[in-house]
Amino acid sequence: MGERLGGKDWDEELQMITFIVRRLLGMIPTFLVVSFIVFFIIQLPPSNWIERHIENLALEQGTFTSERHLQLAHELTERYNLDRPYLLQYGSWILNFLRGDMGESFEYGQEVSVLLAKRIPYSIMISLLSLFFVYSIGIPIGIYCALNQNKISDTIATIAGFIGLSIPNFFLALILMVFGLYVLDLPVGGLFSPEYEDAPWSFGKFIDFLQHVWVAVVVIGTAGTAGIIRVVRGNLLDVLGEPYITALRAKGLPEKMVTIKHAVRISINPVITGLGMWLPSLISGETIVSIVMNIPTAGPLLFGALQSEDIYLSGSILMVLCLFLLIGNLLADIALAWFDPRIRYD
Amino acid sequence: MTENQEQGRTIGQLIWRRFRKNKLGVVGGLVVALLFFITVIAPFLATMDIVEQSARHILAPPQKIYFQSEEGEWRRPYVYNLIKHRDPDTLRLMYTEDRSQQFPIRFFVKGLEYRILWLISGRTHLLGVDEGCRWNLLGTDPLGRDLYSRILMGSQVSLSVPLVGVSLSILIGTVIGVISGYLGGRVDHYIQRTIEIMMSFPTLPLWLALAAAIPITLPSAYRYLLIVVILSLIDWGGLARVVRGKVLQYRGEDYVLAARMSGCGLFRIIFKHLVPGTLSHLIVCATLSVPGMILAESALSFLGIGITPPLTSWGMLLKDAHKLEVLVYHHWIMIPGFLIIVAVLSFNFLGDGLRDAADPYS
Numbered sequence: 001m002g003e004r005l006g007g008k009d010w011d012e013e014l015q016m017i018t019f020i021v022r023r024l025l026g027m028i029p030t031f032l033v034v035s036f037i038v039f040f041i042i043q044l045p046p047s048n049w050i051e052r053h054i055e056n057l058a059l060e061q062g063t064f065t066s067e068r069h070l071q072l073a074h075e076l077t078e079r080y081n082l083d084r085p086y087l088l089q090y091g092s093w094i095l096n097f098l099r100g101d102m103g104e105s106f107e108y109g110q111e112v113s114v115l116l117a118k119r120i121p122y123s124i125m126i127s128l129l130s131l132f133f134v135y136s137i138g139i140p141i142g143i144y145c146a147l148n149q150n151k152i153s154d155t156i157a158t159i160a161g162f163i164g165l166s167i168p169n170f171f172l173a174l175i176l177m178v179f180g181l182y183v184l185d186l187p188v189g190g191l192f193s194p195e196y197e198d199a200p201w202s203f204g205k206f207i208d209f210l211q212h213v214w215v216a217v218v219v220i221g222t223a224g225t226a227g228i229i230r231v232v233r234g235n236l237l238d239v240l241g242e243p244y245i246t247a248l249r250a251k252g253l254p255e256k257m258v259t260i261k262h263a264v265r266i267s268i269n270p271v272i273t274g275l276g277m278w279l280p281s282l283i284s285g286e287t288i289v290s291i292v293m294n295i296p297t298a299g300p301l302l303f304g305a306l307q308s309e310d311i312y313l314s315g316s317i318l319m320v321l322c323l324f325l326l327i328g329n330l331l332a333d334i335a336l337a338w339f340d341p342r343i344r345y346d
Numbered sequence: 347m348t349e350n351q352e353q354g355r356t357i358g359q360l361i362w363r364r365f366r367k368n369k370l371g372v373v374g375g376l377v378v379a380l381l382f383f384i385t386v387i388a389p390f391l392a393t394m395d396i397v398e399q400s401a402r403h404i405l406a407p408p409q410k411i412y413f414q415s416e417e418g419e420w421r422r423p424y425v426y427n428l429i430k431h432r433d434p435d436t437l438r439l440m441y442t443e444d445r446s447q448q449f450p451i452r453f454f455v456k457g458l459e460y461r462i463l464w465l466i467s468g469r470t471h472l473l474g475v476d477e478g479c480r481w482n483l484l485g486t487d488p489l490g491r492d493l494y495s496r497i498l499m500g501s502q503v504s505l506s507v508p509l510v511g512v513s514l515s516i517l518i519g520t521v522i523g524v525i526s527g528y529l530g531g532r533v534d535h536y537i538q539r540t541i542e543i544m545m546s547f548p549t550l551p552l553w554l555a556l557a558a559a560i561p562i563t564l565p566s567a568y569r570y571l572l573i574v575v576i577l578s579l580i581d582w583g584g585l586a587r588v589v590r591g592k593v594l595q596y597r598g599e600d601y602v603l604a605a606r607m608s609g610c611g612l613f614r615i616i617f618k619h620l621v622p623g624t625l626s627h628l629i630v631c632a633t634l635s636v637p638g639m640i641l642a643e644s645a646l647s648f649l650g651i652g653i654t655p656p657l658t659s660w661g662m663l664l665k666d667a668h669k670l671e672v673l674v675y676h677h678w679i680m681i682p683g684f685l686i687i688v689a690v691l692s693f694n695f696l697g698d699g700l701r702d703a704a705d706p707y708s
Binding site for chain 2 (some may be wrong): 029037162163165170174177280284285292301302303306314317
């Protein structure tokens with residue numbers, strides 16, 4: 001990098017770095033607001049979860065003296081600062097969260113961070129697989145549709161895309177599960193077959209994993225694919241109408257070169273950098289599909305935690321999902337600034 | 347078409363002309379209209395009480411309708427009663443027809459009392475059979491309740507939730523969008539930041555969290571309202587942005603300046619001169635957010651934290667399909683799912699057609 005110092009490249013890099021730093025600083029207020037909303041929401045249920053938790057413990061352990069009862073209540077109050085003002089409770093919660101201490105799950109009797117460490121990686125893996133599926137199916141179909149505008153194949157793809165947008169995720173999951181289970185005779189639901197459950201990662205385990213999650217990936221990806229097809233098709237049609245494309249054709253460049261090298265490259269830029277737009281629907285889809293198919297990711301854990309008012313568990317999962325989105329948006333913005341220098345001056 | 351003819355038409359006529367050319371949009375609009383018509387007269391079409399359970403009709407299949415007598419003569423359509431028994435080998439539920447008595451299907455039979463739109467009350471139902479027969483046009487659910495009637499009554503929830511929800515979003519979105527666009531400056535900045543933050547939430551987990559916070563003991567009607575509020579709470583941001591953009595654009599136009607010069611008050615400028623300009627875009631945006639609400643309500647009800655009995659909705663009916671072994675042998679419980687697809691698809695087509703037509707001068 002030494003020889004570039006002082007040159008034009010250095011300027012550009014500096015701009016990029018200032019852009020990233022500014023963007024990171026901008027995330028701080030967003031993070032605070034988001035975390036406060038999460039904290040507020042998980043405390044909405046009116047019942048007293050301390051009482052419930054202690055009653056559950058009492059049921060489990062049989063006899064329970066009132067002394068032990070009081071002591072536990074005191075410990076919990078101490079740990080989560082429940083006797084302090086609301087804002088202080090929030091402050092200690094979010095500081096602990098950032099330090100990795102997410103509290104204890106009452107339902108599972110474990111530290112929340114331990115539970116999440118097992119589940120979140122699978123959530124992210126399934127989301128990323130879905131993203132890969134969406135891009136690898138959506139972009140080629142979108143290009144194909146634009147190049148065959150208003151032909152029958154374009155119309156069919158458009159209608160199919162609309163239908164994909166219109167099927168409820170959970171319904172498609174049910175149908176595909178029945179199809180996989182009774183027609184293809186494949187295992188569905190869960191993540192691994194029993195023999196791979198505790199085995200270390202290997203090629204066989206990965207194949208087994210794919211066999212279990214393909215339904216989820218297809219279901220989560222379907223709606224997104226329809227969206228991508230539309231965007232790519234529209235962009236490519238716009239680009240193909242630009243004067244510079246006409247100029248290229250006039251120069252006698254083969255049609256294949258014109259479309260693939262010059263038009264397609266420009267038209268898929270917004271799709272790649274629009275990652276931030278697809279992430280929320282991926283996460284929503286992953287959540288409900290995992291609940292329906294009983295895949296042990298963060299989704300079912302969140303659902304269970306919300307119902308049993310396991311508030312430190314549900315709060316932490318919500319926070320992690322929000323963080324995932326914030327980071328996704330950040331990466332998308334950086335990618336956009338990378339491709340389009342005008343953004344950096346904004 | 348010449349310039350003059352084009353100018354002689356109102357904007358409404360121009361939008362309608364363009365919309366008519368989009369066939370999918372028109373079909374979508376017609377299906378939406380039909381669905382809402384059916385929803386309104388649902389109690390008239392329903393054949394049975396939706397909460398009436400029957401242990402003798404658990405997961406009964408749709409009854410076959412006969413048009414010919416056993417000798418092959420054409421006759422008025424009729425059905426047979428179904429008798430439940432278990433397969434001796436697999437222990438699965440089986441139903442056979444009781445051929446001893448035929449029950450002709452009659453029009454305009456008297457039955458359960460109902461009200462349509464709180465106004466018209468009546469006891470006449472479109473279809474029905476005589477006493478002594480339980481006719482389940484689309485089969486029954488695991489509690490032996492009539493699926494056909496439940497689907498009809500469920501449509502009232504499934505289709506009214508998005509309608510009420512979107513109205514609420516329009517209200518919130520317009521007010522906040524106008525404030526943000528017209529005042530501009532710091533207010534605008536903070537409102538836009540808030541909307542950005544709201545949109546950065548993963549929607550479904552947020553809906554789950556809010557819906558789970560509603561006490562289970564709350565009466566069905568209140569729960570319905572709260573679900574609507576939850577759905578539009580996250581939905582209005584997009585609408586507010588559309589309105590803000592348009593207000594920002596029109597605010598600097600000469601006609602608004604002229605209105606201000608001639609002494610129009612703030613409210614008059616906003617509601618007479620700014621809001622009508624945003625209307626077509628607002629309607630398009632609202633139509634396009636209906637599908638998301640239908641899907642959201644059905645997902646919440648499917649998971650059991652949406653609508654609660656005695657109300658029912660298409661998503662809630664699909665809860666029975668969650669057990670795969672039930673779903674595999676009793677296909678008819680999937681029918682509500684296909685209705686959701688039809689409704690969402692038609693709204694998507696309609697919204698798409700309206701979007702293309704909304705700006706007739708482009």
